[in-house]
Amino acid sequence: xxxxxxxxxxxxxxxxxxxxxxxxxxxxxxxxxxxxxxxxxxxxxxxxxxxxxxxxxxxxxxxxxxxxxxxxxxxxxxxxxxxxxxxxxxxxxxxxxxxxxxxxxxxxxxxxxxxxxxxxxxxxxxxxxxxxxxxxxxxxxxxxxxxxxxxxxxxxxxxxxxxxxxxxxxxxxxxxxxxxxxxxxxxxxxxxxxxxxxxxxxxxxxxxxxxxxxxxxxxxxxxxxxxxxxxxxxxxxxxxxxxxxxxxxxxxxxxxxxxxxxxxxxxxxxxxxxxxxxxxxxxxxxxxxxxxxxxxxxxxxxxxxxxxxxxxxxxxxxxxxxxxxxxxxxxxxxxxxxxxxxxxxxxxxxxxxxxxxxxxxxxxxxxxxxxxxxxxxxxxxxxxxxxxxxxxxxxxxxxxxxxxxxxxxxxxxxxxxxxxxxxxxxxxxxxx
Amino acid sequence: xxxxxxxxxxxxxxxxxxxxxxxxxxxxxxxxxxxxxxxxxxxxxxxxxxxxxxxxxxxxxxxxxxxxxxxxxxxxxxxxxxxxxxxxxxxxxxxxxxxxxxxxxxxxxxxxxxxxxxxxxxxxxxxxxxxxxxxxxxxxxxxxxxxxxxxxxxxxxxxxxxxxxxxxxxxxxxxxxxxxxxxxxxxxxxxxxxxxxxxxxxxxxxxxxxxxxxxxxxxxxxxxxxxxxxxxxxxxxxxxxxxxxxxxxxxxxxxxxxxxxxxxxxxxxxxxxxxxxxxxxxxxxxxxxxxxxxxxxxxxxxxxxxxxxxxxxxxxxxxxxxxxxxxxxxxxxxxxxxxxxxxxxxxxxxxxxxxxxxxxxxxxxxxxxxxxxxxxxxxxxxxxxxxxxxxxxxxxxxxxxxxxxxxxxxxxxxxxxxxxxxxxxxxxxxxx
Numbered sequence: 083x084x085x086x087x088x089x090x091x092x093x094x095x096x097x098x099x100x101x102x103x104x105x106x107x108x109x110x111x112x113x114x115x116x117x118x119x120x121x122x123x124x125x126x127x128x129x130x131x132x133x134x135x136x137x138x139x140x141x142x143x144x145x146x147x148x149x150x151x152x153x154x155x156x157x158x159x160x161x162x163x164x165x166x167x168x169x170x171x172x173x174x175x176x177x178x179x180x181x182x183x184x185x186x187x188x189x190x191x192x193x194x195x196x197x198x199x200x201x202x203x204x205x206x207x208x209x210x211x212x213x214x215x216x217x218x219x220x221x222x223x224x225x226x227x228x229x230x231x232x233x234x235x236x237x238x239x240x241x242x243x244x245x246x247x248x249x250x251x252x253x254x255x256x257x258x259x260x261x262x263x264x265x266x267x268x269x270x271x272x273x274x275x276x277x278x279x280x281x282x283x284x285x286x287x288x289x290x291x292x293x294x295x296x297x298x299x300x301x302x303x304x305x306x307x308x309x310x311x312x313x314x315x316x317x318x319x320x321x322x323x324x325x326x327x328x329x330x331x332x333x334x335x336x337x338x339x340x341x342x343x344x345x346x347x348x349x350x351x352x353x354x355x356x357x358x359x360x361x362x363x364x365x366x367x368x369x370x371x372x373x374x375x376x377x378x379x380x381x382x383x384x385x386x387x388x389x390x391x392x393x394x395x396x397x398x399x400x401x402x403x404x405x406x407x408x409x410x411x412x413x414x415x416x417x418x419x420x421x422x423x424x425x426x427x428x429x430x431x432x433x434x435x436x437x438x439x440x441x442x443x444x445x446x447x448x449x450x451x452x453x454x455x456x457x458x459x460x461x462x463x464x465x466x467x468x469x470x471x472x473x474x475x476x477x478x479x480x481x482x483x484x485x486x487x488x489x490x491x492x493x494x495x496x497x498x499x500x501x502x503x504x505x506x507x508x509x510x511x512x513x514x
Numbered sequence: 515x516x517x518x519x520x521x522x523x524x525x526x527x528x529x530x531x532x533x534x535x536x537x538x539x540x541x542x543x544x545x546x547x548x549x550x551x552x553x554x555x556x557x558x559x560x561x562x563x564x565x566x567x568x569x570x571x572x573x574x575x576x577x578x579x580x581x582x583x584x585x586x587x588x589x590x591x592x593x594x595x596x597x598x599x600x601x602x603x604x605x606x607x608x609x610x611x612x613x614x615x616x617x618x619x620x621x622x623x624x625x626x627x628x629x630x631x632x633x634x635x636x637x638x639x640x641x642x643x644x645x646x647x648x649x650x651x652x653x654x655x656x657x658x659x660x661x662x663x664x665x666x667x668x669x670x671x672x673x674x675x676x677x678x679x680x681x682x683x684x685x686x687x688x689x690x691x692x693x694x695x696x697x698x699x700x701x702x703x704x705x706x707x708x709x710x711x712x713x714x715x716x717x718x719x720x721x722x723x724x725x726x727x728x729x730x731x732x733x734x735x736x737x738x739x740x741x742x743x744x745x746x747x748x749x750x751x752x753x754x755x756x757x758x759x760x761x762x763x764x765x766x767x768x769x770x771x772x773x774x775x776x777x778x779x780x781x782x783x784x785x786x787x788x789x790x791x792x793x794x795x796x797x798x799x800x801x802x803x804x805x806x807x808x809x810x811x812x813x814x815x816x817x818x819x820x821x822x823x824x825x826x827x828x829x830x831x832x833x834x835x836x837x838x839x840x841x842x843x844x845x846x847x848x849x850x851x852x853x854x855x856x857x858x859x860x861x862x863x864x865x866x867x868x869x870x871x872x873x874x875x876x877x878x879x880x881x882x883x884x885x886x887x888x889x890x891x892x893x894x895x896x897x898x899x900x901x902x903x904x905x906x907x908x909x910x911x912x913x914x915x916x917x918x919x920x921x922x923x924x925x926x927x928x929x930x931x932x933x934x935x936x937x938x939x940x941x942x943x944x945x946x
Contacts, residue, residue: 108810112670118735118848119667217665223811225657225665232841233649233657235551236831238544303550361817364796378540379655379818379828385793386814396811399668409664409841416550 090123091406092159094186096151096177097166098131098138101191101218104395105164106140116399120406130154155181162187162405164398170194182206182214189401191218191394194283197292197308200299204306204413214413215401220293221246221370222393224386225400230374231300231415237376239301241341243512246293248368248388249276249284250316250336254353255366258324258333264317286315287336291351294338298349299414301374302342303422306414310426312350318507319353323438326466326478327355327509332436333363337512339429346425355436355511361385362512432483434463438507439496443475447501451477454499458492460484474503480511522555523838524591526618528583528609529598530563530570533623533650536827537596538572548831552838562586563599587613594619594837596830602626614638614646621833623650623826626715629724629740632731636738636845646845647833652725653678653802654825656818657832662806663732663847669808671733673773675944678725680800680820681708681716682748682768686785687798690756690765696749718747719768723783726770730781731846733806734774735854738846742858744782750939751785755870758898758910759787759941764868765795769944771861778857787868787943793817794944864915866895870939871928875907879933883909886931890924892916906935912943 095102109116109126116124128146130153148154155163155177163181165188167174175195181188188207190196196203196216207214217227221244230239245251249271256267268285271277283289295308316336327334332355340349356362361383365371370388375381387393414421441447448467455462464480481489493506527534541548541558548556560578562585580586587595587609595613597620599606607627613620620639622628628635628648639646649659653676662671677683681703688699700717703709715721727740748768759766764787772781788794793815797803802820807813819825846853873879880899887894896912913921925938 104810108668112668112810115670115735116668118852121849223666223669223808224814225661228660228665229657229816232836233660233832234655234828235835236540236544236548236828237655238547303547359796361796364791364793376655376828377544378536378824378831380822380825382656382816382818384661384814384816387812390812392810393812396666396668396808399810400665403667404664407841407843409839411839417553420550 090125091120091402092125092127092161093164093402094128094154094157094160094162095126095164095166096130096154097168098129098142099166100391101394101398102131102166103138103140104391105166105398108395108399116403120403122406124402124406127159128154128157151177152180155186156184160186162189162402165190165192166398168192168194170198175199178203179206182210182212185210185212187213187215187405189215189398191216191398193219193289193292193296197295197306200296200306200413205418207413208418213405213410215404216296217401218394218397220296221372221384222387222389223396224370224384225397226297226372226384227300228400229382229384230297231411234374234376234379234382235415237378240375240377241339242294242297242301242372242374243337243339243362244294244370244372245335245362245365246338246370246372246388247284247287247290247336248370250287250290251365251370252276252368253285254316254319254324254334254336257321258328261321263321264319282315285317287313287351290336290338294340294349294351297372298340298347299421301340302347303416303420304342304347304424305421307347307349307426310349312352312428314352316353322476323507323509327436328358330464330480331358332356332511333358334509335362335365337362339512342424343427345430346427348427348429350429353509355509357513360514429486432485434483434511435481435489436509436511437479437481439477439502440504441475441477441502443473448477450499450501451496454492454495455481458488458495460488460492522557523552523834524557524559524593525596525834526560526586526589526592526594527558527596527598528562528586529600530561530574531598532823533826533830534563534598535570535572536823537598537830540827540831548835552835554838556834556838559591560586560589583609584612587618588616592618594621594834597622597624598830600624600626602630607631610635611638614642614644617642617644619645619837621647621830623648623830625651625721625724625728629727629738632728632738632845637850639845640850645837645842647836648728649833650826650829652728653804653816654819654821655828656802656816657829658729658804658816659732660832661814661816662729663843666806666808666811666814667847669810672807672809673771674726674729674733674804674806675769675771675794676726676802676804677767677794677797678770678802678804678820679716679719679722679768680802682719682722683797683802684708684800685717686748686751686756686766686768689753690760693753695753696751714747717749719745719783722768722770726772726781726783729804730772730779733772734779735848735852736774736779736856737853739779739781739858742781744784744860746784748785754908755939755941759868760790762896762912763790764788764943765790766941767794767797769794771944774856775859777862778859780859780861782861785941787941789945792946861918864917866915866943867913867921868941868943869911869913871909871934872936873907873909873934875905880909882931882933883928886924886927887913890920890927892920892924
């Protein structure tokens with residue numbers, strides 16, 4: 083049971099990387115403000131990390147050191163366990179379960195863990211009258227989780243859409259601004275330490291997908307379902323795609339989108355073309371933006387730094403202060419038993435598409451393409467075949483509105499026919 | 515005392531205009547969602563308005579009618595009093611005080627009342643362990659109050675800046691998009707019913723100022739202080755100003771800005787030039803945007819419809835659900851006794867300015883202007899004297915960074931000298 087009646091809220095913190103150190107700095111630097119808002123003393127009782135002796139930007143002297151994060155999670159001298167270790171399974175998950183079983187509220191930034199295990203963890207928390215809070219898991223210090231689960235609590239949500247991975251957005255905007263290839267920017271980012279140990283988590287769209295699955299659960303009152311998500315990363319995007327899109331008034335963004343229809347829940351993370359001057363089109367560098375659409379509130383946009391020491395620590399602290407103030411809400415905004423079980427369905431709604439082919443430069447090839455598109459009921463809005471010196475002719479098309487099913491049918495047929503030297507690239511155009 | 519332990523939360527609603535009717539619609543339409551999130555039954559027990567027989571878009575049949583809002587506010591069959599009457603003083607204030615004295619929590623959308631009486635009302639609420647909630651008072655359904663008082667609770671706030679009056683923004687964007695005069699758009703808006711009974715509340719910058727004063731109190735932990743605010747409306751802005759600004763890469767917006775410095779609290783609401791492609795520069799029509807800057811979170815932007823039946827009802831409902839969930843926070847985010855008493859100071863920070871003169875077309879006049887600017891230590895970045903057929907020469911200047919004090923000194927001197935046929939117009943340029 084949590085100890086909301088005591089004057090002191092005691093924290094155990096596992097994970098002392100960037101965010102963990104940021105949290106410690108924040109607790110010290112803004113201590114007066116935090117105490118005023120919480121109306122309680124917030125004490126960091128104990129810490130744990132993989133490597134005690136690692137060089138850090140904060141001193142760990144004031145805190146009890148605990149070698150084992152699972153032992154920390156169940157310590158008698160903490161009320162709240164903060165998990166900043168990371169990782170889908172493994173020690174983070176084990177420690178969080180241990181904390182809940184030992185009666186501790188949990189705060190985490192671990193979107194991967196929650197995307198895969200969030201449902202069972204929320205059941206465990208609820209059975210113990212405990213809270214799992216995760217503002218820091220999505221869009222840094224921008225209070226998106228709070229906006230969705232509290233600020234828009236009176237709404238039925240229509241749709242969520244966002245740019246939620248700063249690495250992908252950084253890469254795409256740098257490619258565009260510097261006119262560099264994907265490979266150059268990727269290697270540059272790697273050298274600068276901007277990429278995770280497993281970069282595919284970011285550029286493969288998986289991280290953005292994790293975040294989207296959590297938002298969807300809250301927004302639509304459905305069980306967290308990451309496994310059914312359609313995911314496509316940014317590694318096929320070329321500088322030519324970016325420049326062609328730009329020429330036509332669009333920018334390319336990795337978007338996470340979800341909506342609940344009568345047929346089921348659509349969730350997808352994929353590169354999309356968006357109008358240059360739309361809110362999503364304006365997002366530069368590592369900034370994130372989430373658009374939430376409620377049936378009474380209308381369309382709300384929340385934007386800010388998506389990651390980093392300061393922003394993520396700020397989000398963790400807002401969860402701490404919420405708990406200190408006695409704010410106790412179910413993990414995904416409503417009791418587990420009330421969550422809807424829905425079918426996961428592939429996106430079916432219509433949109434225009436950007437298509438890129440690299441065609442064998444022979445007579446009749448374009449006719450083949452046109453024919454495949456025609457039989458898939460896709461009509462062409464714009465087309466551009468631009469000059470080339472090789473035997474391969476790059477062709478760009480913008481279609482009129484069509485469905486993913488039709489596009490996939492056309493693409494598969496074209497790929498099988500062998501007229502395109504690459505698998506045709508199809509990027510959905512999201513106009514609003 | 516509030517009744518957080520009961521299964522039912524009973525509401526009394528005074529004020530059945532647009533927002534009141536919107537709230538009733540929302541309560542009916544989204545009833546299932548609201549019940550799931552609140553984990554309680556939300557019942558509208560009684561309603562009150564000035565005119566019972568007025569034609570409305572909702573039926574009042576299901577609710578007990580109370581003629582007198584003060585009696586409603588103290589009724590035994592309500593736990594929470596929702597004040598949607600409006601107005602700084604008068605019956606709204608009287609009813610809210612009565613509700614608090616009778617042990618009811620209060621929800622309001624009344625920014626004018628809170629701007630003038632918020633401090634004393636928060637003292638009264640606190641003395642009774644009651645809550646006053648006002649998400650609906652600022653930026654419609656966008657949860658700005660919640661973002662500031664909870665989501666950014668761990669931060670020290672550096673600055674707040676926003677476009678917070680939809681009427682002003684609608685007028686300015688319509689002037690620009692349709693190339694119309696201020697007077698034309700104003701009259702058009704009046705005819706369409708877009709303006710308040712007292713339009714000066716909007717176009718005079720007062721409404722935006724009310725909202726800013728509430729945000730400042732929460733952000734900086736200071737007592738609400740509307741009276742010290744520097745306020746300037748949009749009624750001097752001409753289509754020529756808008757077009758000149760546009761030509762130079764700027765748009766004109768009514769901004770509310772506040773920051774707490776070592777010398778005191780700066781609060782101002784005034785038209786400003788902002789870069790066209792900045793977040794503030796992108797805001798069209800009646801959309802609002804607020805930028806919050808925290809020392810750990812960084813710069814957060816929240817954007818959405820600033821007013822209207824749906825958005826404002828959504829905000830009122832989020833306050834209802836918060837109370838139903840047992841979320842109880844001091845009115846302005848911290849205990850009244852802990853709020854800082856600070857001096858209100860005029861803005862002192864430097865910025866470039868846009869200046870417009872209408873000069874008597876004689877030799878030596880421009881020299882006089884340049885001389886006045888020079889003795890006020892203002893240097894000119896750009897200047898434009900454009901062709902004219904009358905005896906008056908319109909001159910536009912952009913200055914380098916200077917302070918409001920210096921600008922005011924130069925303007926006063928120029929005005930006194932009689933060389934400009936109008937009081938020179940100075941619009942601050944806010945670059946970020």
